[in-house]
Amino acid sequence: xxxxxxxxxxxxxxxxxxxxxxxxxxxxxxxxxxxxxxxxxxxxxxxxxxxxxxxxxxxxxxxxxxxxxxxxxxxxxxxxxxxxxxxxxxxxxxxxxxxxxxxxxxxxxxxxxxxxxxxxxxxxxxxxxxxxxxxxxxxxxxxxxxxxxxxxxxxxxxxxxxxxxxxxxxxxxxxxxxxxxxxxxxxxxxxxxxxxxxxxxxxxxxxxxxxxxxxxxxxxxxxxxxxxxxxxxxxxxxxxxxxxxxxxxxxxxxxxxxxxxxxxxxxxxxxxxxxxxxxxxxxxxxxxxxxxxxxxxxxxxxxxxxxxxxxxxxxxxxxxxxxxxxxxxxxxxxxxxxxxxxxxxxxxxxxxxxxxxxxxxx
Amino acid sequence: xxxxxxxxxxxxxxxxxxxxxxxxxxxxxxxxxxxxxxxxxxxxxxxxxxxxxxxxxxxxxxxxxxxxxxxxxxxxxxxxxxxxxxxxxxxxxxxxxxxxxxxxxxxxxxxxxxxxxxxxxxxxxxxxxxxxxxxxxxxxxxxxxxxxxxxxxxxxxxxxxxxxxxxxxxxxxxxxxxxxxxxxxxxxxxxxxxxxxxxxxxxxxxxxxxxxxxxxxxxxxxxxxxxxxxxxxxxxxxxxxxxxxxxxxxxxxxxxxxxxxxxxxxxxxxxxxxxxxxxxxxxxxxxxxxxxxxxxxxxxxxxxxxxxxxxxxxxxxxxxxxxxxxxxxxxxxxxxxxxxxxxxxxxxxxxxxxxxxxxxxxxxxxxxxxxxxxx
Numbered sequence: 001x002x003x004x005x006x007x008x009x010x011x012x013x014x015x016x017x018x019x020x021x022x023x024x025x026x027x028x029x030x031x032x033x034x035x036x037x038x039x040x041x042x043x044x045x046x047x048x049x050x051x052x053x054x055x056x057x058x059x060x061x062x063x064x065x066x067x068x069x070x071x072x073x074x075x076x077x078x079x080x081x082x083x084x085x086x087x088x089x090x091x092x093x094x095x096x097x098x099x100x101x102x103x104x105x106x107x108x109x110x111x112x113x114x115x116x117x118x119x120x121x122x123x124x125x126x127x128x129x130x131x132x133x134x135x136x137x138x139x140x141x142x143x144x145x146x147x148x149x150x151x152x153x154x155x156x157x158x159x160x161x162x163x164x165x166x167x168x169x170x171x172x173x174x175x176x177x178x179x180x181x182x183x184x185x186x187x188x189x190x191x192x193x194x195x196x197x198x199x200x201x202x203x204x205x206x207x208x209x210x211x212x213x214x215x216x217x218x219x220x221x222x223x224x225x226x227x228x229x230x231x232x233x234x235x236x237x238x239x240x241x242x243x244x245x246x247x248x249x250x251x252x253x254x255x256x257x258x259x260x261x262x263x264x265x266x267x268x269x270x271x272x273x274x275x276x277x278x279x280x281x282x283x284x285x286x287x288x289x290x291x292x293x294x295x296x297x298x299x300x301x302x303x304x305x306x307x308x309x310x311x312x313x314x315x316x317x318x319x320x321x322x323x324x325x326x327x328x329x330x331x332x333x334x335x336x337x338x339x340x341x342x343x344x345x346x347x348x349x350x351x352x353x354x355x356x357x358x359x360x361x362x
Numbered sequence: 363x364x365x366x367x368x369x370x371x372x373x374x375x376x377x378x379x380x381x382x383x384x385x386x387x388x389x390x391x392x393x394x395x396x397x398x399x400x401x402x403x404x405x406x407x408x409x410x411x412x413x414x415x416x417x418x419x420x421x422x423x424x425x426x427x428x429x430x431x432x433x434x435x436x437x438x439x440x441x442x443x444x445x446x447x448x449x450x451x452x453x454x455x456x457x458x459x460x461x462x463x464x465x466x467x468x469x470x471x472x473x474x475x476x477x478x479x480x481x482x483x484x485x486x487x488x489x490x491x492x493x494x495x496x497x498x499x500x501x502x503x504x505x506x507x508x509x510x511x512x513x514x515x516x517x518x519x520x521x522x523x524x525x526x527x528x529x530x531x532x533x534x535x536x537x538x539x540x541x542x543x544x545x546x547x548x549x550x551x552x553x554x555x556x557x558x559x560x561x562x563x564x565x566x567x568x569x570x571x572x573x574x575x576x577x578x579x580x581x582x583x584x585x586x587x588x589x590x591x592x593x594x595x596x597x598x599x600x601x602x603x604x605x606x607x608x609x610x611x612x613x614x615x616x617x618x619x620x621x622x623x624x625x626x627x628x629x630x631x632x633x634x635x636x637x638x639x640x641x642x643x644x645x646x647x648x649x650x651x652x653x654x655x656x657x658x659x660x661x662x663x664x665x666x667x668x669x670x671x672x673x674x675x676x677x678x679x680x681x682x683x684x685x686x687x688x689x690x691x692x693x694x695x696x697x698x699x700x701x702x703x704x705x706x707x708x709x710x711x712x713x714x715x716x717x718x719x720x721x722x723x724x725x726x727x728x729x730x731x732x733x734x735x736x737x
Contacts, residue, residue, distance in 0.1 A: 034686040053404040131543035
């Protein structure tokens, strides 16, 4: 299991332990069956089928990359089972068998662009890993930029896991955009930000807005390389609320003081509660009953109150722009005006017309 | 193919014809009668996936074990077969569920309304099947001629084939019209049969079983033919074979193309069985894992690669179910032990025993067909 997926598992286990300590769901204690998707879509499909068919689980929590979710989707639809997927993703999907507890694009990418536009950014440089999320994100960013008079000065992709950024960072410096929109994944971020700092670029000259860097990644990149840069998420460890203080405290008690909490972990933790509330509203573990009862279910999560949108099984959630500070944590500098309704197919944005067909499934 | 001059070098199949027929009969009973009755739908599907890996392994056994070509890039041919099958299934589904002229769902969601022109021929099942059978082999012939004529071999050939697998995977990630990193998935029908139905999934298992038996039979024929002797000769003493007047490049190309065709067929079966094909299934790592089963089972034998591939895949799956967070260590330890103590694979245990029994002198005599090959 990869590091980031392990932390998601830890968060799910924490939620399950809390629920069991509190009497379980409908009087039943929850038992966890863990499986490893080995970061391979085909293995995710195999393990999902095993959990549904052999273990007869009530619901499955997990998945990481878009490919892992796409691979599992037909398994859950064919066997009519439930998957709770905890990661922000590229949208353009809605399945009655999947509950998406991470952000879709209009709860992360579009708010990030709104923020940059508010800050007076007039040109952008796009850097991303070469896979579905960055390509879809950049298509959305380009459409937004066209409609809002922002110039895209360059768009570059590197293969997943690539760590050679000298050429790209030099291009970024030469083009001198007002800001960089970063959709790089994993280790590439470490190399990118080191190179970025090496050539003398700072958050003051040219801020970088990242959508895949959370609290856990900051340490690996090195605070000195990324201090002052921006991120777009729905949750940060530093959020000031009773629910979050309890969540962070419980997490550190269980797994150690040096551990941090992040958006995907919080979404995974919250998804267990969303399932619990849906089951209790349905008074049944039956898939059809849970699907029926899920719409409108609300949970007071660490990120604030989230509500299930019964139309597309996504959560209504608040978007937040954060700044990475020298304590290695991310601090909110901007928050959306209330929670944002999920719109995975971007049907409510006129400038996004060409991006997907209106009558797409869901 | 029965020249008198070669009869003394030809080695009869061990155990003779009746043992072979018996072996096939036992395998057929196991696959067609025992497996479907004792295994659940899910386990049967899993075994069907392992059979796909075994079909690739049979080809690798021929090219590597017999021909000495360390084919580290079988993912290329596996991927070709798989993507062609996946394209056909997507097009068939689009026509069935979206009406004539509709594009596959993943394109529609991404806002593509026009089918790319080169997709069109794959709407035809006949064209698709022909392409799956021929294209990987044709690519291997072209590639093989270019490589073996220049006498590229050993580690250089291995690196080259591995680089091709990496290149194809990276290329596919950037092709949005082939699903990019997500690959192609969500197939609903297979030549008109709905994939959701357990009966049809059992049928897929039977197709995979039949294919495996057929490729094993083909490779057995090749191994014990004059060509098979020549292939081993090229593996062990390529220069001498050249002096005898044969062109080693041609000999190698045949085995390489057969291995490629098997990998392509396996890829095409993998798609409806597993339900997804993505660049992650055809790059460097999967290409290496195809090889691991062959190495563990015994690369120069007929059944070693088959049993090795199925065994390794089964072990991987069950270890990871038993120990979700530590299974990779268990699997690694198994590889180290087997390769460390049995460098010719598990099949060498039975081969050495048989030899001891036959020669009665403790088996110090070496087994010629299993001589270590420099790669």
